Structures are given as structure tokens and as C-alpha cells.
Amino acid sequence: MLPHKQIESKLQAAVREIIPDADVSAILVRPCDPKFGDYQSNALMSLAKARKLNPRQLATDVLAKLDLANICEKVEIAGAGFLNFRLKNSLLVQTLEAAARGEHLFFSKAATPKTIVVDFSSPNVAKPMHVGHIRSTGIGDALQRTLRLLGHRIISDNHIGDWGTQFGKLLLGWKQILNRAELERDAIAELERLYKIINAECDANPARLEEAKSELVKLQAGDAENISIWKEMIRLSQVQFDTIYSRLGVKFDHALGESFYNPWLGEVVNDLLAKNIARESEGAVGVFSDGSVPPKEDAFLVNRDGEWIADPALVRKSDGGFNYTTTDLATIDYRLKTWLPDEIVYVVDDRQSGHFKKLFLIFGRWKKDEAKKTKLIHVGFGKIMGDDGKPFKTRSGDTVKLGELLDEAVERAYQTVCEKSADLPEAQRREIARVIGLGAVKYADLLPNRQSDYIFSWDKMLALQGNTAPYLVYAYARIKSIFRKSEGGNLKPEIKLAAAEELTLAKHLLNFGITLEAVAEEYRPNYLCNYLFELAEKFSSFYENCPVLKAEDQATKNSRLALCDLTARVLKRGLETLGIETVEQM
């Protein structure tokens, strides 16, 4: 058991002795400012407050029952009732040596593994993946990797947009203005061209819109020609998706698109109607307020000029077509029946928070018992803005295509590799540029808190200095360079810590697991970014001040080599968890 878990567990036991009925699940310890110690707990102050006790007295009482022999130095009560813990050097060394022997890597698997469906990326058929997709794809992938690492059973599912009204227009375009040669050359660009032209025509001309609708109706009715064209569009899009995902190293267990759920949509609506959850209104079918909460908190009401009016979620349009709420309900139902998950996590733009709020409420009304067993979670994220504060576009007003962004990143990285490492063979420089360029883009997107909008900047996203992926990979490559020069020999799992930089680095290694748990708990990969950046910083400082291969004696050299190796392993594993590769040399 990792030291902080031991402290926590002993602390909880001590609290239980003083206050037998206390809920000790919130009694936690956290890494803290080194001037106070290695770990801190402020939990006793909250507990004292809730029970109207004197916090310092409570801390004193708990401390009297707290036996941390062999774990910590003398525990101190500070301030209003903080407990400050300083690890015994012997335990720190033991923990590192166990890691050096391969017994752990500073994290432990979840005590109760959960089954979690992670729904992310969800690109649309016949449209190019653009810069916005980096968010859902990168965050979703980092989360599935983190949860898997912690021992959960993950089912990742790409809910591809392969159905919907846009296909009416696409079919019309395909039949009337398709350029076969262009389709061969760049299928997605050609499909996008078709859509833009027909869409503009439909806006201007109602007759054109009717034509498109009629193509859609034929598709929905199973018309053989339209089905065949539709399938071809999906196939062409899938080629694009596969190319991008392969470059990004993103894998899904399933890619059940919206169309997969078509067979059940009618049943869903009928069932909702039969159970009086939905009702007809103006020819459509929708789910309305059930009056169970005050209007202000009611997701199905909206205030217009002082009056509360219905804001339903439609599940069937007046023309008989279905809405995405219907598809999403069928999807939840399918996932629950198929995988029995404890959670379903949706990594989707925050602008859809209203949709998910309603969706989850409707599902709760529709399938009460199943809904109780499964947590439905919307992990939202902010928009990517241009430097004018508006949604990010290229100078010509187009969205930035993801493939082109990745190309640019790799190209910029290549320029730098050629400057810094001109002596490496070209193939190796290309490979380094690929890893660094893609890593820079992913890391720049994962670093900000996912909820905030951020301003896109080529220079920032492709930056190779500062708090970036290249900095982290560079730290890794420097360690690997040491080992290339260490002339073999087996690593000895014997650690001794003397220099301040060694201690700082060693203690930071121990916090890898806490960080992973925080990422999983709040679905925030940026915690891991910051942890790894700090690790690289602490390593760099160690590297400057503590010679490894030229250490003063053999024992120190062995110990430092072991520290280097552990740092490299955590960096590699951590970056891998963010979906970022490493190189041995750069």
C-alpha cells in the first residue's frame, strides 16, 4: 500500500475511535507545500465544524490515537487544525525500491472496478473532421486510457453521425452534381462541396428543399438506390476516420453509429406514449414537464417574458421522423441491456448540456429501475475560439481541418528536429517529428481545464518550449541517453536519498496514483498534464545538480540510475495515458 494510503487508513481509524459514527470517507490526505511536510490533511477542521467541536482539540485527540510508527516522523498540528505529515525516509526508500523491483508504479488498481461506457469523438459522415474534434477525441481517449489503467472495464463507443436530415441533401447532390473524379481524389471534400451547394439552394428555394426531403423519405423507407449511395458515403467517411484515428493512436471497442438504432426508434416513442411520458403536441411527440419540481428548476420549462412555457424534448417530428433524443434514448437502452455498465460517460461539447440534462431525466422516467443502477454523466468541454473571441475559423472563414492541423504540427516539429539534431538520420528525424508534433497538439488541448473555452493559436498548439509535450518527451529522452551511456549492467534496486533534488523528485513520483485517481474522479486529464510537467521540472533540476554516471561513489550512481529509470517509467506511462508517444532520442 502506498504511504499516503497508509496514513489515510490509520487516520481514519483514529478518527473512528474518537467519533465512532463519523463518516471517514472524506478524511483524506493530500500532497502539500514542502515547507509544511509531505502530506497534509485539513479534514479534521471540516469534521470539527460539522460537529461544533474545537478543531485543534479534535486534532489533538485524534493524534493521541494515531500510530504512524515506521510511516511518518512526528505529526504536527498547525494553523487552525491542519495535520502535517512528513514521511520517514526509510518508507520513502522502501516504496521506491519496491517500484524499482517492478512491484508497482506508484498507483494501485481501483478497489471496486466499474464497467464504464465511454462515448466520444462522434464525427459526422460526409464531413471533414475539424479542429473541434480534437477536444472530444483527445479528452475521451485520455479518459478511457486512465480508467483502463486503474483497472476499470471500459467499453469505448464511437457514436458516429451516420443518419439524419443532412442525407436528403447529400443524396440529391450525389445524384445531380457529383464529380466522380473529385470523389476519387478527395471524397470528403467532394461530399462537403455537394452539401454546401445543395444546402444553399434549399435555403433559397423551397422546391429544392422538398426534393431533398423526398430523397430523405426514400432513404428512410429503404429505397435500394438511396441505401446503396448512403452506405457508400459511410464507407468513404470511414476511410477518413480510420486514417485520422490511426495517426492519433485512438481505438474504439465499438463504432455503433446513429443508424444502428433505427429499428428501435418507433418502439421507443410508442413506449413513451403508452407510459404517458410523452404526448402529442402540434403534430409532433414530445416529453413535457411533469411538474415535479419548481418551474425554475424544471428542464422542460422556459421563461418567456415572465411566463413559464413548455420547452419539451421532441422524440418524433410532425412528419414522422425521429429526433436525436429518440436515438440517444434507444442508445442508452441498448448499452444498458448489452453491457450492464455502472456508468456511461459522454464526452461532448458543453453546448449540448441542456440536451443531456433532458435526456437523462427522460431516461430516468422511462426506465426507473435501470436508471438507478447506472450513472449517466456528461463530460462537457468548451469551445475553441479564434483570437477575435469568436469560434475559430481560418482566414477564409472555413473550419480548420484536423488532418491539416496535424500535418502542420509535424512539419513544424520537423524543422526544429533538423535544427537541433541535424546529425540524426532523416528517417529518425521524421519519426521524432511525428511523435513530437502530434504530442504537442494533443497536449495543448488537454492542458487547459476542459470546461473553459480556449483561444486557438498555432504557436501555442504547436509550441515546442515550456509546458508542452516536447518538454516532457525531452526529459524522457535525456534519461534514455544516460542509459545508452551507462554501459549496461543491471539496475540495482537500492536507493539512497541525500540531495534535496533527489528527495523532491522521489516524493513527486509517489503522487502519480493520487493524480490518476483525481483524473478519473473528475474526468479531468489536465491534472495529469500538470503532474507530468512538474515531474519533468523536478527531474530537470535533479539532472542539472546531481551527476548520475559521474556520481561520487558507486552506491550513489546506482541509486540515481534507479531514480532515473523510475522517472522514465512514470513519464512514459503518464504520457501514454494521455495518448502521447515517446522517443528514445531527440
Place this chain on the structure above:
RNA sequence: GCGCUCGUAGCUCAGUUGGAUAGAGCACCUGCCUUCUAAGCAGGUUGUCGCGCGUUCGAUUCGCGCCGGGCGCACCA
């Protein structure tokens, strides 16, 4: 109008049950490559945490009000 969300250093952003003297990167200045990769290290400068009130031993964090930005508000997803 109503709801959601955001407002932290010159710029871009962090800030983990409310917690100790609010941090990082970029930019700017000063040092450091005849010792393991200078994509680096060491140090320096920068704040009414939008404003006000409240809860609390303690508020960037919670509540209320105001100001300012963004998003959403029935047959697109």
C-alpha cells in the same frame, strides 16, 4: 426575457473535500554549455482573483445582488 457558463499577472491559462504567503507557460531582464542532450537549468519583474454584500476560525472556491463576455431556449444534431 429565462436558464447555463465564464471573468485570476501584459498575453494564454492552472488553481484537486472552502485552507496555510494565489501559481505556470509565453513575453521581458541577468547568469550558466572543455562533466550524463541548452527543446535545458538558476535567479529577477508582474495581481483591487470583475464589483459589492453575506456565511465561516478561514472565501479565487459556497450563497445573494450587480456589471461584462459566451452559449442555449419545439420539429438540426
